[in-house]
Amino acid sequence: MRTSQPQTIYLNDYRVPAFLVDHVDLRFELFEDGARVHSVLSMRRNPDSGDRSGALELDGDSLRLESVALNGSPLSAGQYEDHGDRLVVAGVPEAFELAVVTWIEPQNNTRLEGLYKSSGMFCTQCEAEGFRCITYFPDRPDVMARFRTRIEADKTAYPILLSNGNDTEQGDLADGRHYVTWEDPFPKPCYLFALVAGNLLEKRDTFTTLSGRAIDLRMYVEPRNAEKCDYAMDSLKRSMRWDEQVYGREYDLDIFMIVAVDDFNMGAMENKGLNIFNSSCVLASQDTATDLAFQRIEAIVAHEYFHNWSGNRVTCRDWFQLSLKEGFTVFRDSQFSSDMGSPTVKRIEDVTLLRTAQFAEDGGPMAHPVRPASYMEISNFYTLTIYEKGAEVVRMIHTLLGPELFRKGSDLYFDRHDGQAVTTDDFVTAMEDASGRDLSQFRLWYEQAGTPVLDVSDHYDAQGGTYSLSITQNIPDTPGQKDKKPQHIPFALGLLDSQGQDMALNLAGEGDEAPTERVLDLTEVSHTFEFTGVSERPVPSLLRHFSAPVRVVYHWTREQLLFLMSHDTDGFNRWDAGQRLAVDVIQSLVGAPVDAEIEPRLAAAYRQLLSDESLDQALVAKMMQLPSEAYLIELANSPDVQAIHRARERVLSHLADALRPDLLNCYQRHGTDGDYGLSPQEVSGRSLRNTALAWLLHIDDKEGRDLAIRQFGEADNMTDRLGALRALVNSGFVSDREQALEQFYQRYSEDPQVVEQWFSVQASNPATGNLEQIRRLVTHDAFDWKNPNKVRSVIGVFAGQNLASFHAADGSGYRFLAEQVSRLDNSNPQIAARLVSPLTRWRKFAPVHGEQMKTALERIRDKTGLSRDVYEVVHKSLAG
Ligand code: PHE
Numbered sequence: 001m002r003t004s005q006p007q008t009i010y011l012n013d014y015r016v017p018a019f020l021v022d023h024v025d026l027r028f029e030l031f032e033d034g035a036r037v038h039s040v041l042s043m044r045r046n047p048d049s050g051d052r053s054g055a056l057e058l059d060g061d062s063l064r065l066e067s068v069a070l071n072g073s074p075l076s077a078g079q080y081e082d083h084g085d086r087l088v089v090a091g092v093p094e095a096f097e098l099a100v101v102t103w104i105e106p107q108n109n110t111r112l113e114g115l116y117k118s119s120g121m122f123c124t125q126c127e128a129e130g131f132r133c134i135t136y137f138p139d140r141p142d143v144m145a146r147f148r149t150r151i152e153a154d155k156t157a158y159p160i161l162l163s164n165g166n167d168t169e170q171g172d173l174a175d176g177r178h179y180v181t182w183e184d185p186f187p188k189p190c191y192l193f194a195l196v197a198g199n200l201l202e203k204r205d206t207f208t209t210l211s212g213r214a215i216d217l218r219m220y221v222e223p224r225n226a227e228k229c230d231y232a233m234d235s236l237k238r239s240m241r242w243d244e245q246v247y248g249r250e251y252d253l254d255i256f257m258i259v260a261v262d263d264f265n266m267g268a269m270e271n272k273g274l275n276i277f278n279s280s281c282v283l284a285s286q287d288t289a290t291d292l293a294f295q296r297i298e299a300i301v302a303h304e305y306f307h308n309w310s311g312n313r314v315t316c317r318d319w320f321q322l323s324l325k326e327g328f329t330v331f332r333d334s335q336f337s338s339d340m341g342s343p344t345v346k347r348i349e350d351v352t353l354l355r356t357a358q359f360a361e362d363g364g365p366m367a368h369p370v371r372p373a374s375y376m377e378i379s380n381f382y383t384l385t386i387y388e389k390g391a392e393v394v395r396m397i398h399t400l401l402g403p404e405l406f407r408k409g410s411d412l413y414f415d416r417h418d419g420q421a422v423t424t425d426d427f428v429t430a431m432e433d434a435s436g437r438d439l440s441q442f443r444l445w446y447e448q449a450g451t452p453v454l455d456v457s458d459h460y461d462a463q464g465g466t467y468s469l470s471i472t473q474n475i476p477d478t479p480g481q482k483d484k485k486p487q488h489i490p491f492a493l494g495l496l497d498s499q500g501q502d503m504a505l506n507l508a509g510e511g512d513e514a515p516t517e518r519v520l521d522l523t524e525v526s527h528t529f530e531f532t533g534v535s536e537r538p539v540p541s542l543l544r545h546f547s548a549p550v551r552v553v554y555h556w557t558r559e560q561l562l563f564l565m566s567h568d569t570d571g572f573n574r575w576d577a578g579q580r581l582a583v584d585v586i587q588s589l590v591g592a593p594v595d596a597e598i599e600p601r602l603a604a605a606y607r608q609l610l611s612d613e614s615l616d617q618a619l620v621a622k623m624m625q626l627p628s629e630a631y632l633i634e635l636a637n638s639p640d641v642q643a644i645h646r647a648r649e650r651v652l653s654h655l656a657d658a659l660r661p662d663l664l665n666c667y668q669r670h671g672t673d674g675d676y677g678l679s680p681q682e683v684s685g686r687s688l689r690n691t692a693l694a695w696l697l698h699i700d701d702k703e704g705r706d707l708a709i710r711q712f713g714e715a716d717n718m719t720d721r722l723g724a725l726r727a728l729v730n731s732g733f734v735s736d737r738e739q740a741l742e743q744f745y746q747r748y749s750e751d752p753q754v755v756e757q758w759f760s761v762q763a764s765n766p767a768t769g770n771l772e773q774i775r776r777l778v779t780h781d782a783f784d785w786k787n788p789n790k791v792r793s794v795i796g797v798f799a800g801q802n803l804a805s806f807h808a809a810d811g812s813g814y815r816f817l818a819e820q821v822s823r824l825d826n827s828n829p830q831i832a833a834r835l836v837s838p839l840t841r842w843r844k845f846a847p848v849h850g851e852q853m854k855t856a857l858e859r860i861r862d863k864t865g866l867s868r869d870v871y872e873v874v875h876k877s878l879a880g
């Protein structure tokens with residue numbers, strides 16, 4: 001716990017490490033009451049460091065130091081200083097061996113950083129700064145060493161002992177114990193170290209690389225999960241093949257292992273050769289996982305696998321460069337997912353997340369650049385900005401260079417920096433060097449925070465046949481950053497004629513050969529583009545494919561949106577036009593009288609979508625999703641959450657009433673016959689069927705109810721069963737809802753991943769997730785304060801998705817969240833800090849709510865012994 005005010009760490013203070021570690025020899029003695037860690041570091045002074053004589057300083061956290069020896073001689077207490085978070089040894093020679101023994105208590109480690117226990121097994125999490133919770137070490141990513149790890153434990157309780165690399169030796173010890181030794185031939189930063197010990201079931205497969213090497217693939221899970229491994233294993237093989245084909249990257253070790261653990265702060269971790277996954281991101285079966293879960297598993301397995309190159313072989317120089325590996329790897333996994341399924345749908349999903357959550361982050365008190373300039377606690381910077389905006393930045397480079405030059409750039413990057421710890425700037429330089437493009441202005445995307453706003457206006461001159469488009473960019477101020485420079489924005493667009501055909505885009509002064517879609521380079525504050533030979537007033541299709549992470553402000557008429565919704569040749573923009581129309585209609589009803597007329601063309605447009613079977617059903621399924629409350633709130637200034645909630649519900653009821661026969665028809669058309677499969681057609685069929693059901697139950701339709709009850713009972717997969725449950729929970733059929741919830745729980749009470757879903761369904765809905773009900777859920781037998789997934793599925797979902805309840809007028813939701821954050825801060829500061837997020841945007845909300853949110857933040861601030869994690873978020877939110 002914190003004893004003094006947390007310090008801010010600055011990128012500008014970066015210095016190369018004073019000491020390097022060539023080799024690490026670890027021996028773990030694992031016991032029930034703790035673990036002894038013997039570490040031998042082969043170290044030398046760094047020739048590149050200006051500091052050639054200073055003392056050796058190693059990082060530590062929550063360690064009990066048992067002994068220190070230098071070159072084989074034990075040091076007495078006067079020969080080193082143990083500051084708890086630092087071990088200082090003065091007067092070390094040029095090169096030496098330092099042996100340190102520490103004692104740690106994994107069984108009491110509730111922070112889930114370093115070595116801890118989860119469902120009876122030992123496991124580790126070292127990114128970002130968890131290795132220092134295991135032993136004293138220069139815990140920074142630019143110190144890369146070869147690791148040898150020997151694990152000793154009771155053979156019956158822990159038959160499986162794993163670490164990075166290859167197992168080189170094993171044997172039995174006295175007292176029923178045994179050991180295994182692992183050696184990782186690749187130098188790595190300590191954040192990629194991993195260890196697992198447990199009674200685990202092993203699933204094996206093999207993968208043959210393009211060059212013909214056979215790789216041993218192994219999954220380790222608790223025996224009860226034996227039947228939930230296939231999808232992840234298949235996803236892994238698809239990822240390995242894809243990275244060979246698209247990036248020319250082969251796997252480099254002989255073994256690749258995946259372990260599933262129930263208690264995990266994040267989704268998964270890319271430890272070299274030994275990826276560790278949150279169970280919910282890797283285990284799946286038809287009966288227990290939704291389509292969304294399958295999709296997520298495929299993406300995360302790929303993401304962690306891709307890190308082997310973008311992250312492990314080439315890693316980050318310091319944590320300010322986090323997006324170097326995360327932004328690039330998210331870009332890679334989204335390319336992969338779009339190749340495996342529907343590119344348009346994948347783009348819609350990514351942009352939805354970006355616009356709902358990352359834009360909110362970028363407009364709030366925690367806003368930071370893709371490459372931050374300072375932080376207090378690095379765990380707080382595993383953000384949507386680093387991951388999703390970082391991926392958008394890489395995507396823009398891909399757009400600017402085109403696929404061939406981008407591949408040349410990534411080849412150069414991997415070749416040039418293999419085995420190094422580098423910066424985002426090195427990445428951009430490789431892209432520049434390979435392509436000959438000047439990306440100097442583009443680099444501002446890494447330095448400036450905030451979402452650029454593009455104001456677009458147009459003018460058509462019928463006489464001259466010219467169409468001009470004026471675009472002005474403006475980047476809002478963010479904490480510590482004002483008066484920003486204009487950024488280099490690739491702006492893709494098309495122009496549609498009245499038949500819905502793409503028109504030729506001839507810029508004044510160009511020849512005749514004109515494309516029908518082009519990417520304009522915005523580099524100045526304002527541009528005017530003049531298109532010539534334009535024979536009629538076009539409808540502009542702006543920012544196609546969402547070519548840059550910006551907000552576009554253009555005064556579309558509803559006619560134009562309806563037109564784009566049914567004609568745009570860019571599927572993404574078709575969807576976007578539908579969203580903009582729905583947003584416009586809902587916004588116009590916020591605070592309006594209850595009998596205010598609802599735009600009749602909206603229902604007509606949706607009817608058209610539902611009835612035209614020639615349309616891409618995957619796109620239709622996405623178009624049928626109304627903009628979320630969270631997105632509507634994000635778009636509003638001083639949002640009145642209750643009024644937004646009511647307006648959205650009204651539109652939903654209106655649409656369901658108007659489209660009732662079409663919805664029943666859609667439900668029947670996407671029937672349940674045939675075997676369960678995960679093709680885009682099957683997934684979108686289920687999505688449409690369940691949307692239809694949800695809409696019908698929203699108006700308490702009797703026929704819908706019967707369908708839902710039948711589907712709930714007869715479904716052969718979790719998507720349909722949960723879809724029916726969700727629809728019932730969202731309906732006014734109170735006793736059906738209670739019964740279904742009860743039956744569902746009885747059926748799946750032994751399965752933690754399904755129980756999480758069961759919690760989420762209730763916590764996300766105002767009818768089952770009012771504060772009183774939430775308080776009951778957290779006292780339910782299946783709830784566990786020590787398990788991050790359970791905390792997220794009730795408290796995180798309540799505060800992040802059940803917005804009408806969370807923003808209750810009396811402020812009770814805010815007070816509740818403050819209480820839970822304070823409680824969790826004692827056991828798991830990372831999770832606590834993440835939960836604060838809904839309160840951080842207090843300034844955005846109308847005065848009464850804002851003040852109550854602020855009071856809740858102050859209550860957290862005043863807690864004694866606040867962690868650095870929560871301290872940073874709360875203080876930054878209250879500052880200024
Ligand atoms: N590096 C992990 C990933 O994105 C995320 C992670 C960060 C996991 C920190 C655990 C701790 O793939």
Ligand code: ZN
Binds near residue numbers: 303307325326329
């Ligand atoms: Zn990652």
